Amino acid sequence: MNRLEHVLMALQALRANWLRGLLTALGIIIGVASLVALTAISAGAQEGVSSDLRRLGPNIILLDGEFVTLPNGQMTATDRTLSNGDLAAVRQLPTVTAVGQRQIVEMTVSSGRRQTSTILTGIDETFQRMHNYAAGQGRLLTAADDRAGREVIVLGSKPARRLFGGAPAVGRTVRILSREFTVVGVYAPKGNLGPDNLDNQALVPITVAKRVLFGGESIQGADVQVRSQPDVASTMDEIDSLIADRHKIGDGGGEDFSTEDQTQIITAAAAATSTFKTLTLALGAIALIVGGIGIMNIMLVSVTERTREIGIRKALGAEPGRIQSQFLVEALALCIGGGLAGVAIGLVAARLVSKLAGWPTLLSLPSLIVAFASSLAVGVFFGHYPARRAARLAPAVAMRHD
Amino acid sequence: MDDAVIQTTDLRMRYAQGELSVEALRGVDFTVRAGEFVAIMGPSGSGKSTLLSILGCLERPTGGSYRIAGEEVAGFDESKAARVRRDRIGFVFQGFNLLLRSTAAQNVELPLFYAGIGRNERRERTRAALESVGLGERADHLPRQLSGGQQQRVAVARAIVSRPDVVLADEPTGNLDSTSQDEVLAVLGDVHARGATIVMVTHSREVAEHATRIVHVLDGLINADESLVAAAP
Numbered sequence: 001m002n003r004l005e006h007v008l009m010a011l012q013a014l015r016a017n018w019l020r021g022l023l024t025a026l027g028i029i030i031g032v033a034s035l036v037a038l039t040a041i042s043a044g045a046q047e048g049v050s051s052d053l054r055r056l057g058p059n060i061i062l063l064d065g066e067f068v069t070l071p072n073g074q075m076t077a078t079d080r081t082l083s084n085g086d087l088a089a090v091r092q093l094p095t096v097t098a099v100g101q102r103q104i105v106e107m108t109v110s111s112g113r114r115q116t117s118t119i120l121t122g123i124d125e126t127f128q129r130m131h132n133y134a135a136g137q138g139r140l141l142t143a144a145d146d147r148a149g150r151e152v153i154v155l156g157s158k159p160a161r162r163l164f165g166g167a168p169a170v171g172r173t174v175r176i177l178s179r180e181f182t183v184v185g186v187y188a189p190k191g192n193l194g195p196d197n198l199d200n201q202a203l204v205p206i207t208v209a210k211r212v213l214f215g216g217e218s219i220q221g222a223d224v225q226v227r228s229q230p231d232v233a234s235t236m237d238e239i240d241s242l243i244a245d246r247h248k249i250g251d252g253g254g255e256d257f258s259t260e261d262q263t264q265i266i267t268a269a270a271a272a273t274s275t276f277k278t279l280t281l282a283l284g285a286i287a288l289i290v291g292g293i294g295i296m297n298i299m300l301v302s303v304t305e306r307t308r309e310i311g312i313r314k315a316l317g318a319e320p321g322r323i324q325s326q327f328l329v330e331a332l333a334l335c336i337g338g339g340l341a342g343v344a345i346g347l348v349a350a351r352l353v354s355k356l357a358g359w360p361t362l363l364s365l366p367s368l369i370v371a372f373a374s375s376l377a378v379g380v381f382f383g384h385y386p387a388r389r390a391a392r393l394a395p396a397v398a399m400r401h402d
Numbered sequence: 403m404d405d406a407v408i409q410t411t412d413l414r415m416r417y418a419q420g421e422l423s424v425e426a427l428r429g430v431d432f433t434v435r436a437g438e439f440v441a442i443m444g445p446s447g448s449g450k451s452t453l454l455s456i457l458g459c460l461e462r463p464t465g466g467s468y469r470i471a472g473e474e475v476a477g478f479d480e481s482k483a484a485r486v487r488r489d490r491i492g493f494v495f496q497g498f499n500l501l502l503r504s505t506a507a508q509n510v511e512l513p514l515f516y517a518g519i520g521r522n523e524r525r526e527r528t529r530a531a532l533e534s535v536g537l538g539e540r541a542d543h544l545p546r547q548l549s550g551g552q553q554q555r556v557a558v559a560r561a562i563v564s565r566p567d568v569v570l571a572d573e574p575t576g577n578l579d580s581t582s583q584d585e586v587l588a589v590l591g592d593v594h595a596r597g598a599t600i601v602m603v604t605h606s607r608e609v610a611e612h613a614t615r616i617v618h619v620l621d622g623l624i625n626a627d628e629s630l631v632a633a634a635p
Contacts, residue, residue, distance in 0.1 A: 319484040
């Protein structure tokens with residue numbers, strides 16, 4: 001009972017000076033709010049990376065040919081160095097489970113007067129399966145489309161929306177260069193991989209792509225699926241030497257193709273995310289510390305301003321511990337209030353970021369508790385020194401203070 | 403000597419000021435008995451304020467013995483000294499020293515609050531103390547809504563509310579005009595008449611004559627002790 005009264009009495013000073021209290025707590029509010037919002041954003045990004053890995057299909061090596069260099073030193077515009085024979089040879093490797101061809105070019109796709117620029121991707125059925133494409137509307141491409149050379153197209157959600165608005169796309173016709181393609185489906189959204197929007201694609205059968213869009217039979221690239229993750233590195237080496245052999249590239253000769261581990265791309269993105277997370281945590285922590293210093297500063301000013309009051313209280317029998325706890329309660333109240341407000345603002349900010357910027361955010365109770373607890377710790381730590389200073393004032397000296 | 407409320411023996415106080423040190427008290431033997439009203443007089447720098455400060459346990463003497471109601475308190479640390487002030491001493495200061503944001507009643511109940519006394523008893527004793535200085539109607543006024551004399555009467559109520567062994571008053575009328583001075587001296591006289599022991603520092607002979615005994619301090623020593631009541635009871 002008396003303890004409660006003691007706390008209430010300590011809070012009287014805050015009530016008498018509430019504007020200053022609010023301004024002082026602002027540092028804590030901003031610190032906690034940014035901690036909450038930023039951890040939610042970076043947790044969302046991290047979750048995004050691991051779901052990328054699941055969604056894109058595991059254990060994939062990207063194999064790309066370069067443009068053929070003519071004897072006069074010039075490069076051709078269309079002919080690539082990879083051949084069907086190369087791919088067949090790769091498929092024979094024991095650790096390789098599938099090889100999917102792809103042919104990628106950015107093109108303008110139109111429907112009536114609407115048009116949009118999209119990544120036109122010629123693929124075979126294997127590629128589609130490897131990358132876990134799923135039909136959102138209609139159907140995906142089939143091996144039969146490929147064999148028969150049907151001029152059909154499966155759109156990503158972005159070009160579908162651009163070209164047809166909300167209306168069903170299946171059965172409509174789109175125009176690429178001078179050819180018309182029938183839309184047979186829209187694939188389910190795949191989200192982003194790093195900076196790339198995987199939903200801004202249009203899929204056509206690889207044979208059709210080669211015949212009508214790119215010209216020639218050469219292969220731009222292929223995705224190679226490997227049996228298991230530990231085999232990826234060694235398989236990549238095997239592919240390198242296999243194709244180098246087939247292309248008769250000696251030691252030290254310039255390679256005319258490249259291999260890349262898709263997992264590496266994603267883990268690089270993950271590393272960037274965790275750097276981002278560390279940075280945001282550091283920023284939030286700095287904001288909190290600055291807020292804490294602000295509180296210490298104001299509490300010191302308050303102790304000086306109230307030196308006479310402290311002297312009076314001591315003369316009337318307040319023990320040093322009472323004075324210390326009075327000032328500590330004030331600092332803690334500022335931090336608790338600031339911490340609660342900060343958590344609330346941080347939650348709202350995370351929501352807004354999700355809504356407006358479209359970034360995924362992930363809120364977790366532990367991160368809220370940690371953010372709030374750090375504001376408490378800041379209060380205890382930075383409130384301690386001013387409170388101790390108040391407690392140590394000599395009553396006779398304090399009362400002479402004006 | 404059993405009824406001695408205050409008893410100092412060879413009390414000494416030395417202030418260090420860099421290389422120099424100043425001896426403000428040079429061996430004061432001073433006794434106050436229960437029910438006395440003692441005025442301490444002396445020119446400025448004589449050590450009378452230092453003496454009152456030590457009597458109030460606001461400062462610790464550098465030598466000698468100081469007993470309050472038989473208890474030796476000269477060596478007490480700040481926490482113990484705070485408890486002595488809370489339980490045994492009431493203060494009235496020259497500058498009133500009321501908390502400006504608190505009402506008269508809140509100011510008066512502060513010593514009881516620090517003594518851990520429950521709310522109901524605090525209310526009751528606060529009301530009685532304010533009535534005894536004639537301010538029962540002003541309990542909810544802030545200090546700035548009161549005259550100087552009224553503020554000092556609130557301070558007197560605060561000094562007596564915990565029923566201390568002794569009330570120490572430091573120039574209680576120093577900041578007041580003559581009407582307010584009479585008002586405060588009348589209240590102090592009243593408090594004394596009801597049995598309180600009072601030690602008051604003043605430089606004014608006129609004020610000192612309200613006491614029953616005057617002690618003169620000069621150069622850190624007591625150099626005269628005159629009784630104003632022919633026949634002490």
